[in-house]
Amino acid sequence: MASVATHQVIPGTNRRSYLTDFLAITRSCVGSAVRGDFRRSGTEILHQVSAQGVGSIPIVVIATAFAGMVVTQEIAFHMDHALHTTSMIPGFTAQFILRELGIAVPALLIVSKVGASLTAEIGGMKVTEQIEALRLLGIDPVRYLVFPRWVAGIFSTLALTLLAMAVTLGCAIVMAILKFNFGLQEYLNTLRHFVGIQDLIGAMVKALAYGAVTPLIACTYGFRCDGGAQGVGSATTESVVSATIAVIILDFILTYLFTLAA
Amino acid sequence: MSSVLREMGSLALFFKTVIHASLQKDRSQGGRARLIREQIAEVYSRSFWTVVFSGVFVGAILALQFNAMLVDYQATSLMGGITASACIREVGPLIISFLLAGKIGAYTAAELGTMRVTEQIDAIECLGTNSIEYLVVPRFIAIVSSAVLLLVVGLLVSLGGSMIIGSLASGVNPLQFLASIPRFAGLGVFGAGMLKSLAYGFIVAGVSCHQGYTASGGARGVGRAVTWAAIYTNLYIVLANFFLGQLIEGFSILTEGLF
Numbered sequence: 001m002a003s004v005a006t007h008q009v010i011p012g013t014n015r016r017s018y019l020t021d022f023l024a025i026t027r028s029c030v031g032s033a034v035r036g037d038f039r040r041s042g043t044e045i046l047h048q049v050s051a052q053g054v055g056s057i058p059i060v061v062i063a064t065a066f067a068g069m070v071v072t073q074e075i076a077f078h079m080d081h082a083l084h085t086t087s088m089i090p091g092f093t094a095q096f097i098l099r100e101l102g103i104a105v106p107a108l109l110i111v112s113k114v115g116a117s118l119t120a121e122i123g124g125m126k127v128t129e130q131i132e133a134l135r136l137l138g139i140d141p142v143r144y145l146v147f148p149r150w151v152a153g154i155f156s157t158l159a160l161t162l163l164a165m166a167v168t169l170g171c172a173i174v175m176a177i178l179k180f181n182f183g184l185q186e187y188l189n190t191l192r193h194f195v196g197i198q199d200l201i202g203a204m205v206k207a208l209a210y211g212a213v214t215p216l217i218a219c220t221y222g223f224r225c226d227g228g229a230q231g232v233g234s235a236t237t238e239s240v241v242s243a244t245i246a247v248i249i250l251d252f253i254l255t256y257l258f259t260l261a262a
Numbered sequence: 263m264s265s266v267l268r269e270m271g272s273l274a275l276f277f278k279t280v281i282h283a284s285l286q287k288d289r290s291q292g293g294r295a296r297l298i299r300e301q302i303a304e305v306y307s308r309s310f311w312t313v314v315f316s317g318v319f320v321g322a323i324l325a326l327q328f329n330a331m332l333v334d335y336q337a338t339s340l341m342g343g344i345t346a347s348a349c350i351r352e353v354g355p356l357i358i359s360f361l362l363a364g365k366i367g368a369y370t371a372a373e374l375g376t377m378r379v380t381e382q383i384d385a386i387e388c389l390g391t392n393s394i395e396y397l398v399v400p401r402f403i404a405i406v407s408s409a410v411l412l413l414v415v416g417l418l419v420s421l422g423g424s425m426i427i428g429s430l431a432s433g434v435n436p437l438q439f440l441a442s443i444p445r446f447a448g449l450g451v452f453g454a455g456m457l458k459s460l461a462y463g464f465i466v467a468g469v470s471c472h473q474g475y476t477a478s479g480g481a482r483g484v485g486r487a488v489t490w491a492a493i494y495t496n497l498y499i500v501l502a503n504f505f506l507g508q509l510i511e512g513f514s515i516l517t518e519g520l521f
Contacts, residue, residue, distance in 0.1 A: 059497055066504040073507060074352050081347075081446055082332070082340045092331055100327050105500075108360050112492035116368070120485040229481035233372035236488050240364035241312060248319045248357070255326045259431065262330065 022220045028142040029150045029216065037147060044148035045155075052114045052149075053156025057163070059113065060106050064164040067105050068171030071096060076180060086180055090187045091194030093172045098199040099258070102165035104251055107210040110157055111243045115218040118149055119239040122222025123232035131223070146219045150212070157211025158204060165203060202258050209250050217243045269494065276472040280402050283394050294400055301404030309365045309412060313358055317416035320357050321423030324348055329432040338432045342439030343446030345424040350417050350447055350455035356503055358416040359462035362409050363495035367470035370401055371491035374474025375484035383475070398475060402467045409463035410456075417455060454510045461502050469495045 038045070075092045079085065122145060125131050134141045176182045221239035225231045288294040324345050332338050374397065377383050386393045421443075428434040470491045477487035 059493060063497055063500040066500050070352070070504050070507050073511065074348065078344050078347060078446070082337060082344055083335060095331060096327065099330075100323065104357075108357070109493075109496055112360070112364055112496055113489065116364075116489040116492055120489060124482070124485065229484060230372075230376065232481070233376065233484060233488060234369075236485065237365065237368040237372065240368060240492060241361065244361050244364055245312065245316055248316050248323070252319045252323050252326070255323055256431075259326055259330055 018220060018224065021224060022216060025142055025146055025220055025223070026216055028140070029147050032143050032147045033151070037143065038151065041144075041148040041151075045152050048149050048152030049156055051117075052110075052152055053159055056110060056113050056156070056160060060109055060160050060164050061167055063109055064102065064105055064168045065171045067101060068097070068168035069175045071101055071168070072172045072175040072179070087190075089176055089180060090173075090182065090190040093176070094169060094191045094195045095199070097165060097168045097172060098195050098203055100251075100255070102168045103161055103203050103206045103210075104247070105168075106160050106164035107157070107207070107214075107247050107251075108244060110160060110210070111214050111247055112240055114153060114156075115214050115243045116236050116240050118153075118215055118218035119222045119225075119236045120232055122146075122219050123225035123235045126223060126225045127228055127232060141223075146215070149219060150215045153215035154208060154211040157214070158207050161203065161207035161211075198262075202254075206251065206254050209254060210247050213246050213250065214243050217246060272476065273469065273472050273494075276475070277468050279394055280398055280468065280471065283392070284399050284403060286395070294395075297396075297400035298404045301401050302408050305366050305404060305408040306412075308369065309362060310415070312361060312365060313412045313416045314419050316361055317354070317358060317419035318423035318426075320354060320416075321345065321349055321420030321425075322427040324353055324420070325424035325427040326431060329428070333432065338428075338434055339438055340442050340445075341428050341432065341434050342425070343442040343444075345428070346421055346443045347446040347451050349420045349424065351451055351458070352503075352507075354417045354420050355413055355455060355458040355462055356499065358413055358420075359409070359459075359466060359499050360496055362412065362462075362466050363470075363492050363499070366405055366409065367466050367491045367495050368488045370405065370467075370470040371474040371477070371487045372484060374398070374401075374471060375477035375487040378475060378477045379480050379483055394475075398471050402471055405467035405470070406460075406463040409466050410459050413459035413462065414456075417459075450514055454506075457510065458503070458506055461506055462499050465498045465502060466495055469498060 072089060072093055075096060076086050076089050079088050079092060122131075125145070131141045131145075134144060173182075173184065173187055176187060177184060218239050221235045221242070225235045325341065328341055328344050328348070329338060332341055332344070374383075377397065383393045383397065386396060425436050425439050428439050429436050473487040473491035473494065477483045479486070
C-alpha cells in the first residue's frame with residue numbers, strides 16, 4: 001500500500017474519518033465533472049443508468065402508486081377537519097406531492113436499493129483487493145468507479161423522481177375522481193392555481209441533491225470496507241442508514257430554504 | 263413479476279411457520295427468553311438514537327409543509343393538530359419503518375444469511391435442533407416488539423420536532439400547538455398509528471428473517487439478501503399502508519359516534 005503514488009486521492013487507506021473520505025470522494029467526483037470526463041466513462045455511465053435507474057422503475061412505480069392513492073384520502077380527512085371543505089383536495093394534494101411526497105418516497109426507495117447495492121459492489125471489490133489492483137495499475141479508483149456511478153445516480157434519481165411524481169399525482173387524481181366525485185377537468189383547473197413551475201424546479205433541486213449525495217455516501221462506505229464478507233454486510237447496513245438520514249436532513253434544509261424563498 | 267409473486271408466496275409460508283413456532287411452548291427451559299432479551303438489547307443499542315434523530319426531522323419537515331399550506335388561510339393555529347394527526351397516522355410510521363428496514367432488517371438478513379451460506383443452519387438442524395425455533399423465533403419476537411416501541415418513540419419525538427419548528431417558523435405557541443392536537447388526533451388516530459406500527463414491525467421482522475434464512479450463493483448471496491430485504495420491506499410497507507388505511511377508514515365509519 002505504501003508504494004501508491006501520493007498525489008492521488010485515496011479514500012479508505014488511512015485511519016481517517018468518514019467525513020474526510022466523503023469529502024475527498026466528493027471533491028474528486030466534482031473535479032472529474034468540471035474537467036468533463038463524461039465521454040471517457042460514457043459506456044460505464046450508461047451501464048449504471050440501466051442498473052440503477054431502469055432496474056428501480058418497477059419498485060418505484062408500485063410504491064408511489066399506492067402512496068398516491070393514500071395521499072388523497074389523508075388530505076381529504078385533514079382538510080375536512082380543519083377547513084370543513086373537501087373542495088381544496090386537488091390543490092393541497094398536488095402541493096404535497098410536488099413538494100414532499102413525490103420526492104421523498106422515491107428517494108428513500110432509491111437509497112435502499114441503489115445505495116445498498118453500490119456499497120455491496122464497491123465493498124466487494126475492496127475486500128477482494130480489486131481496488132488495490134486498480135491503484136497498482138495507476139488508475140484512480142474514484143474516477144474510474146465512483147464518477148460514473150455518481151453521474152448515473154444523479155441522472156436516474158432525477159428521472160425516477162419525475163416518473164414518481166407523475167405516477168403519484170395520477171393515482172391521486174384517480175382516487176379523487178372515484179371517491180370524491182371530482183371531474184378531471186375541474187381537478188386540473190384547481191390544481192393549476194396551487195402549483196406551478198417553481199414547485200417542479202424545487203422538486204428537481206431536491207432530487208438533484210438526493211441523487212448526488214446517495215451514491216457518494218454509498219461509495220464512501222464501500223471504500224472503507226474491511227474484514228471480508230462480514231465487513232461488506234455491516235458497511236451496507238450503515239450506508240443505507242446514513243444515506244436515509246442524509247436524505248431526511250437535506251429534505252428539511254431544502255424545504256426550509258424553499259419556504260424562505262416563497 | 264412472477265419472481266415477486268413467488269417471493270410473496272414463500273414469505274407467506276415462512277410467516278406461517280414462524281408464527282406457529284412462536285406460539286409453541288418453549289422447549290429450552292427459558293433459553294428463548296434469554297435469546298429474546300439479547301436480541302432486543304441489540305436492536306435498541308443499534309437504532310434508538312437513529313430513530314430519535316430522524317423522528318425530529320420528520321416532524322419538522324411536516325410542520326414546514328403544513329405551515330405553507332395553512333398560512334394562506336390564517337389557520338396556523340390548527341397546525342398542531344394536523345401535523346400530529348399526519349405524523350401519527352401516516353408519515354411517521356412510514357418513514358421511521360423505512361429506516362428500521364435499513365437498520366434492523368439489513369442487519370438481521372446479513373446475520374441469518376451468513377449463517378445459512380456458511381452452513382451453520384444446516385449444522386444446527388443436524389444436531390436435532392429446530393433452526394426456526396432457535397434462530398428465527400427469538401429474532402422475530404424481539405424485532406416485532408422493539409420495532410413497535412421504537413416507532414412509538416419516533417412518533418412522540420416527531421411531535422416534539424414539529425412543535426419546535428411550529429413555534430420557530432410560523433410563530434405557533436407550543437401551548438396552542440398542544441391544545442389543537444385533541445381536535446384532530448383522538449384515541450382513534452393513536453389506535454390507527456399503533457396498528458400501523460404493529461403491522462410494519464411484523465413486516466420488518468418477517469421479511470428480513472425470511473430473506474436471510476433463505477439466502478444462497480455465498481457472500482454474494484448474503485449481499486443480495488441484505489439488499490432485497492430492505493427493498494421488499496419498503497415495498498410491503500407501502501402496500502400495507504394503503505390497505506390498512508382502507509381498513510381503518512372502514513372501521514372508523516362503522517364505529518362512528520362510538521368514540
